[in-house]
Amino acid sequence: MKIVAVVGPTASGKTDLGVQLAKALDGEVVNADSMQLYRGLDIGSAKASLEERQGVPHHLLDVWDVTEPASVAEYQRLARAAIAQVHARGRTAVLVGGSGLYVRAVLDEMAFPGTDxxxxxxxxxxxxxxxxxxxxxxxxxxxxxxxxxxxxxxxxxxxxxxxxxxxxxxxxxxxLPEPTYAAPAVQVGLRVPRPELDERIARRVDVMWERGLVEETRELAGRGLREGPTASRALGYAQVLRVLDGEADEGWAREETVRATRRFARRQESWFRRDVRVHWLDAGAGDAAGLVDRALRSVAGHE
Known part of the structure; x- marks a missing residue:
């Protein structure tokens, strides 16, 4: 069975499109956002709420404790096992996320060097x-x-x-080998004009603060966030930790989160643009109405 992947930069609308595609394709979502793998990193990683999941099963959210280092090799094992289980149920696996190496680890023939x-x-x-x-x-x-x-x-x-x-x-x-799918797959990429994407990121950071990112970070700090080699560097959390440690004020943390997220989005765009297999869809405000239909046509066109 084919894996459907929804990729692109942060704030481009991947989460919502992934849910809509899963509903249309009788599918289940498999997370490919490295920070959403961490328990408790909810607000800052824009993790979909139960309401936002609209009844669609989601896999590989809240897997690791914030003190654990990220492991792409371990993620690859977990994600491929989850996808196999989805397919065994006769359903479509919809891989959703903007962590480029994680997406490739799932889709492509790729073995990771060991560690010493x-x-x-x-x-x-x-x-x-x-x-x-x-x-x-x-x-x-x-x-x-x-x-x-x-x-x-x-x-x-x-x-x-x-x-x-x-x-x-x-x-x-x-x-990193030349891209070669390990199993049948199609990638749908979301493209948003740069000025609009920058504005979306700024609004997302505002919402993060309104929803209580500072309080969430304080709680996670009590659970060892500072000692986590990966989670402590997550966008938003890293900046708020400096506030909690008395090294910066909230105004700086908020603005720096916006700046850092915009830089990160540009790196994501660059990563996915290098993959000629991605079928790009315009996801700007003026193109939102038919996005799901266009995505479904892209998937059908690769049958």
């Missing part, structure tokens, strides 16, 4: 001592392609790239 705990521990200690920028500079010398693809301040990914290079002797980016 000693090497990882040493690199993480260096990260704590010298910072992400220094390690990124080293990565740029050893693996320029990986350095170009990784945000310099993303210490977790820089450490992983250095670890893979040390373990395998090959470049980190070289570990």
């Amino acid at each position: 705990e000693a090497v990882r521990a040493r690199l993480e200690q260096e990260l704590a001592e010298v910072g992400a920028l220094a390690l990124h500079a080293r990565l740029a010398e050893l693996d320029p392609a990986a350095a170009a693809a990784i945000e310099p301040r993303n210490g977790r990914r820089v450490v992983r790239a250095l670890e893979v290079g040390e373990i395998t002797g090959r470049g980190f980016v070289a570990e």
Whole structure:
């Protein structure tokens, strides 16, 4: 059975379209947003409420504790198992999310290098001592392609790239094979004009604050959020943690969340544009009415 994937940048409308497609295709949604895998990261990750899910079963929400590091390899195992179960019920699996590597891990033939705990521990200690920028500079010398693809301040990914290079002797980016579907699939991408997407992101951040992002972050901090190597860096939560620690005020946190989310959306767009298999649909305000019908036609056209 074919997997239907809904991809694109944050705030483009993936969640709603995924639900509507699942209803139309007798399907179930499988999450491909790395932050929605964490229990408690609800407001900041725009996790769909029970009402917003409209009775459609959703899988791989609230899987990990906020103290656990993210693992794409583990996600791949969980997601493929969930999809197999959906298909075994005779239903369509609708993969929804904007975490590009997670989407590829599910759809494509892709094996992930193992990890070496000693090497990882040493690199993480260096990260704590010298910072992400220094390690990124080293990565740029050893693996320029990986350095170009990784945000310099993303210490977790820089450490992983250095670890893979040390373990395998090959470049980190070289570990990503040419896109080849592991099973039949079709990807529907949502495209929103940049000014409108920027405005949507600003409105989403306003709603996050109105719904209680600060209070949610404070509660999660009591459950170990600061110690979580992945969840503590989630957009919105990272900024509010600085407020709670007395390092910034809420005005800065709010504006910085908007700026950081807009930068993140541009990286998502760049990632998915590189995949020529994505069938793009305009999802701007003027094109919303027939979006579900156009998406269904895209899916049908790939039968």
